[in-house]
Amino acid sequence: MAILPYAHDTFDAHLPLVIIGAGACGLVAALAAQEAGVELMVLERDPLPRGSTAMSSGFIPAADTHFQHALGVSDSPDVMAEDIQKKNGFEADPAIVELLAHQSGPTIEWLADQHHIPFELVDGFLYPGHSQLRMHATPRRTGEELMGALLNASEAAGIDIVTQARVVDLHVDSTQRVRGITLERPDGSRESIGCDALILACNGYGGNVELVERYLPTLKNALYYGHEGNQGDALLWGQAMSASTKDLGACQGHGSLATPHQILISWALMMQGGIQVNINGERFSNEHGGYSEQAAKVLAQPEKIAWNLFDARIDESAQAFEDYRNALESGAVRRFASLEELAEDLKLPLNALQATFADMHQLAKQQSSDRFGRRFEPTHLLKPPYYAIRVTGALFHTQGGLEVNSTARVLNTQGQALPNLFAAGGAARGVSGSNDSGYLSGNGLLSAVVLGAVAGKSAAELLRLKLSSAVLP
Structure with missing residues (x-):
């Protein structure tokens, strides 16, 4: 993988626009650019x-959509940006945050209305940091279903x-203008395309x-639960072209990956009253x-693990998520009639567990926060039967990248735009700050889908201007 100096190469083919990557970002960018001709x-x-x-x-946050209006949710791009x-x-970057927040609603509605992506608003709970219900997802609430819908739209x-x-x-x-690319096939053969x-x-x-x-030392031993193809190609190409990079220590981790099953367990379990305890039967965070x-x-x-503990009320709600249903089928979810039965089967110290539960009840009664800053609502206190899932922490994807x-x-490093290079999604600097704590739920797909649409439209406009100048007398 390299940056090769352009010397009037003869390419095998030429296209106005080439997009590298066919995830949500690349497909949305393609839909936007092709719509512009x-x-x-x-x-x-x-x-x-x-x-x-x-x-x-597959959750995408968006503000002021007709999906929100239908459920009586009052939201605005400014509130989302805040x-x-x-x-x-x-x-x-405040400008990028404002851009994504203000374009999020129109982008979701465009994909739904023009390309028949079956979005619906996810209700029932708020993800950490969101002040309004604004997560949009397809009915099965999986990224796999979202990808299928985007591929269908692209084919159509x-x-x-x-x-x-x-x-x-x-x-x-x-001049740092990209003139083309070289691609390699599985058999080792190569083709070149000008653009x-x-x-x-x-x-x-x-x-x-x-x-x-180098950039995420605290997660270097974490299980990577992202796509193996995310090898930093965009970052390395950009650095070789003297592009500016920012927030390379930013990422999306997840503290709830079922192990050894490797199934993502929705954080909705925690937001509806669930807790995490370690093998000592103690909570360790908010x-x-x-x-x-x-x-x-x-x-x-x-042992780098925790137990998600929750109850029948949360189990019933979680079954709206296909990943959770998969966890049930795989045996990752275990049910216990009592705290004593749970402690014995999971080999957790009963005294510590009882103390943990007693502490939650006392905090709820006093309406005070624990030492981590969490408050417990009486209506959300866990009741038998109890459910448990063994989980670990994982790295999902990085959030830093090329500054756009x-x-x-x-x-570039002087703050000037490169002539014809665009980036979006995980290839670009995101809006999650400089570390793992700045990630707001949905930031990854927000950048992929909304900034992807912006990239497609902007590339189309650049090409239109290029064509207009070429035909001027």
Whole structure:
């Protein structure tokens, strides 16, 4: 993988726009660009486009949508932007935060109305940091279903997706303009494609052990639950082109991955009253603080595991999530008639568990916060029968990357836009600040889908201007 100097190479083919990566980001960018009349091609390294999107819950936050209006939810882009900035400690680029918040609603409605993505508003609970119900998902609430819907939309639109095409080189001239790419097939053969604009939609570096150790040392031993193809190609290409990079220590972790089953367990369990205890039967954090930063907290526990404890009320609610139903079928969810039975079967100290539960009841009665800052509502206190899932912390994807402006153009280290290079999703700097605690639920797909749409429209506008100037006398 390299940046090759452009020297009037003869390419095997030429297209106005090339998009690298056929996850949610690349497909949405393609839909937006093609709608603007651009001829394009999406290149995907895998036999079947899935990416990190297919491994996610598929939740996309958006403000002021007709889905919210239908359920009486009052929300606004400004409130959403404030929620994002509060969670990241006001470390993200305010212009990008404002852009994503204000474009989130129109983008979700465009995908639903024009491309028949079957979104619905997820109700019943708020994810950490969100002040309003604004998570939009497809009916099964899985990233796999979202990817399927986007692929169907892309096929209906006639978008050309070339799979098993790993981009290995970019051809760049002396002005830092990308002139084309070289792709490699599984048999080792290579093809070159010239282009007038390039969108990097190939996510971050979570699958690159060396880069994770360099930028995310606290999670270097975490299980990686993202796509193996996320090797940091966009980051490395950008750095070789003197692009600006920001917030490379930012990431989305998750403190609730069933182990050894490797099934994502929704944080809705915690938000509806569930708790996490370690093998000593003790709580160790505020479970309402956020599931991203919880990954490192779980990994810091003995044996790097925790137990999610909840009850029948939460179990019934969680069955709306396909991942949870899969966990039930796999045997990851265990049911116990009493705390004594749970302690004996899980080999947890009963005295410590009883003390943990007694403490929660006392806090609820006093309406006071615990030493971690969590409050317990009497209506959400756990009652028998109890349920338990053994979980660990995991790294899902990185949030730092190439710095972009409000048109998704990649910036150089002097803050100037590179001539024709765009980035979105995990390839671009996100809005999660500088570390694992700034991730607000849905930030990953927010950047992938909304900034992806912006990148597609912006690339189309750049190509339109290029064509207009070329035909002027």
